Amino acid sequence: MYHPPVLKNKRTLLERAEKFISDIYFTDCNLRGRLYGDTHQLTSLSVFQTAKRVQYSEAIQQNFQPCKVGDAFGPTWWTCWFRIVLKIPEDWREKEVHLRWESDGEAMVWRDDQPVQGLTKEGEKTSYILSECLKQDEPHSITLYVELACNGLFGAGQGSAIAPPDLNRKFTLQKAELVVFNRDVQELLTDFEMLVDIVKLLDEGDQRGYQALFTANEMVNLCEPTDPSTFSSAQSLAQKFFSQRNGQSQHIMHAMGHCHIDSAWLWPYEETIRKCARSWVSVLRLMEKNPEFKFTCSQAQQFQWVKDWYPALYSQIQYFVQKGQFIPVGGTWVEMDGNLPSGESMVRQFLEGQNFFKTEFGQYCKEFWLPDTFGYSAQLPQIMQGAGISRFLTQKLSWNLVNTFPHNTFFWEGIDGSQVLTHFPPGNSYEMKGKVEDLIKTVKNNKDKGRANHSAMLFGFGDGGGGPTQLMLDRLQRVRDSDGLPRVNMSSPDRLFSELQADSGLLCTWSGELFLELHNGTYTTQAKIKLENRRCEALLHDVEVASCLALSQSVGFSYPNKELQELWRLLLLNQFHDVIPGTCIEMVVEDALGYYKEIQRTGSRLLLSACNALRSTPWMEAGSSTAVLNTLPWERTEVIALSGEGSQSRLALIKAPCMGVTLLTDSAVSVSAVTVTVQADGTVRMKNGLVQAVLDKTGRLISLILLQTNREAIPDGCFGNQFVMFDDVPLYWDAWDVMDYHLQTRKPVTTVVRPVEVVSSGALRACVSFSLRISEKSHITQEVILDANSPYIKFSTHVDWAEAHKFLKVEFPVQVRSSNATYEIQFGHLQRPTHRNTSWDWARFEVWGHKWADVSEHGFGVALLNDCKYGYSVHQNVMTLSLLRAPKAPDASADVGHHEFTYALMPHAGSFQDASVIQHAYNLNFPLRLIPDVSMARPWSGFTVSSPAVILETIKQAEGKKNALVVRLYESHGSSVLAVLSTSLPVKEAWHCDLLERPNYSHPAEVHNSKISLTFRPFQIISLLLHLS
């Protein structure tokens, strides 16, 4: 069929075709040079610049100044509003006419007062189509506005993408003109591009590549760039090639448009709102032209933003959601971090997200969607299932630095045994471009060949937004079923997962967490965000408990459901996967801390008003005494500070009832007095009847004895509470990564500024204090506190920190031998090895945990508790808590400043479960709260749970039900138990419900004498809907 002579020279034939479409070489005579026809100047171009992000209606009222192509605008984070007046030449009749716009920054075109199209050079969108085929009766004279954000898709990093932003960058307008666009040339260019890629990417042993080569070569022969009448014969050759079909066994790719938009990262939250609008409006334009095109879109918060700021655009999105083209996925408020949020926070991510999607679009999401998050808690499968989701998509584990994850499609099993069908797109990307290499990579990488014959292909520019382009759709259109390449369907997550589920007989199961072997610094970076997250989680818990008690006990109390929802949404927003991990720029940190302040301010007010309402209940009234509120579901006997600061405070030992209230005076109990003794050698001994601790002069713990069994917890000659510094220079991802080799740089902090001295020595509390020097710029001051009746010794720590690329940790070598350590996770715990046998073991040299970690041997163990930290490591018998890092990108001042945090060491007999380590870690995080000016006759308790294994975690008003509560309990020991929940609240009836609070009417929870009997599997979460009478 081919003209002779076609010599056997693959290289020249291939390069000939490449040069024919090159945008660098031979554009004077090749096909690429013909993409655009005539051009025409704009009638006028003028600009208004502002440091603020202003609304369209306000912007167009401003004073616009003339400007021209080549001018530079900005600086960074400013916005330029361009007014464009244009007139399309009459003689461009029947032509496709574009406004061609090339500039730095991210632009939005506004026409007739509405956003119509995003324009971003980085996202390969530089054309706004004015007419697809110019007609006489179309408007020829048009005024447009272009809103240009002075930041790139990836912010404005100085020198590298993740460097702190360059605040003085200028943004240049390179092109603004009318142009005739030759669609037929574009179509041929796409044919050539795909053929060339097939030649290059198919194996040498594959004859299909040679067929592509000769097809492309013959097309060059046929095609005369200056004569469009020659194009059709070239095009039909390409068509003939692409329409040669596969056999039935070929792998099937489910292509879905996607646009990953980080809710804040290298740009602030406010810019994300505009990124959503720019990206999504462009998606709608593609949907209009390509009815089969489907787009998956996650994060309810982003939909809410667009609803608030771009209502007309939002209604168009609703229309395309109903059509099934714009597909909400994920079911969560934001794509949150998968490690650090508490169990209840994760539930709320789904509750707020799913309720939003149901209300706005009439449907819950069926898939959980977290393609870019830094590891996934082993409790997520159960939480997903509870939120009506049994499918999960991510790809981030492809970033593992050490071990290759063995599956792409598998069942993921959580700590309770719940399973979800999980898919990692084998192309290891959520921003493919529809190119041949994406197809081939997917098929080659698929680790479940023969087990799963379907894969996702998510295409579209991402991270900073952008999304799919027409070119990507055109590429995919050509290879829907072309021999030698996987088949491509325009598909949806529902279709993909249904296909995978239908043929899942050979799929493997992965049990436990999906640990990311990278980004392990994110458990520690931006300590203030971590601290505020933990505190705000506790505050909202307490507000809900107090408000529920008030609702059920105090006539006329109105539950602050609207305000609580707003506060939860702020907290959930900050759990976004670049905010709580601390991997964002300084502007985002400031915004996040502002939101936490708002949660603290309003949350404290709500707590106060709930406590006020408790003053008018059957069991408490206004008076002159002070009461104590315990929001945790067990009785606590603790020392509480009544007034004053630090060592000056008046103390009391209080026995507080479960989720209840007692008077201060009523509850005093007597136990062994605390003693503190400075010994002859300068060491200090602290003792309280439960434990005895000895600190050396430099504040190190040289002995900790559990008095009940006279068991020493610190090995002979070792030092607990040893601060250690490490060099912390990762390979690239500064705020994200701590590398294995940092462990080789360990340096103990040994310079004493002020040796240990006794600060207070009352019968209820002993406190000693000391100071250490880390460096010229950084210091530690610590108070070591032992309270009466406390099984743990507390380390209240202040650090002034001004380091660069250093990592501060504290070590506790313990006299315990165990091959595993246990770490608290969401609604449960899991074990990780303390040895480094295999690469899977040592890759976890830095891990995350929540309020506690424990190492135990039979009969004895030691737990390390904390009030705001997440980074841990336990190697052999050394327990280490990660305290502070000092990365310089993307926030150059990350963590520089003053920090306060508390950790505690608790030796125990028996198992950590039987020793109530879990409860004590809660106690450390949920302080007792005082209610002044009351009087009450006897202690009052709202709820009790009969089994110490079961934790009543949450009490809240049921969504949309004024007189009903939801209580959430979980089994925390990893055991099957029966438990009885008793309440003094007037509960009329109770139902089991899921995490979305949908009652299961076939599963009533019988209420007998205010008691409900419950059966738990290990780590099971049970939610109940309680109707109050």
Ligand SMILES: [Zn+2]
């Ligand atoms: Zn992301």
